[in-house]
Amino acid sequence: MNKYYSGERDFLLVFMVRFAMEKISVSAFLLLVALSYALAKDTTVKPGAKKDTKDTKVSPPKLPQTLSRGWGDQLIWTQTYEEALYKSKSSNKPLMIIHHLDECPHSQALKKVFAENKEIQKLAEQFILLNLVYETTDKHLSPDGQYVPRIMFIDPSLTVRADITGRYSNRLYAYEPSDAALLVDNMKKALKLLKTEL
16 A cells, blocks of 8 residues: 555656646746847838838947057057067067057047058067057156156166157157157167167
């Protein structure tokens, strides 16, 4: 008699487990159907009807951001300040650091001139390059304040070239789009001094 009750109990237990699993499966399926329906958009356009484009803005696909950040995609850029210092010292090439912000109109204007000026791009190939959209902890890179855009030169001995500056006395390392010729001269000066000093 014990066997009978045990078998009936097992059968009842198996039946309840199967029933519960089926109920869960059906519930999960219905939940997925409801979610799909709620998230789906009607993308079909009926013949003769115009598609409503008021609410949908089509934006061009964003390209992945490179280390150049638009300052010269064909140039080789370093990723971090520490990497740039190491490469400058080990390759015996000067380092040019561009401090800028993506939202700054002055930075954007200088970037456009820098990227489109063939002479600047050609000279830049002779430098270790780094552009920063954030400040470093090295206070030598902001001797007269943390403003943007600013361009600084560092020689392979890891010395900031305080003698290579822009045209402003209150923002020594600031450059504007109209300063492209001065920037070219300063790049040449950094390369020339590098060769005569070392």
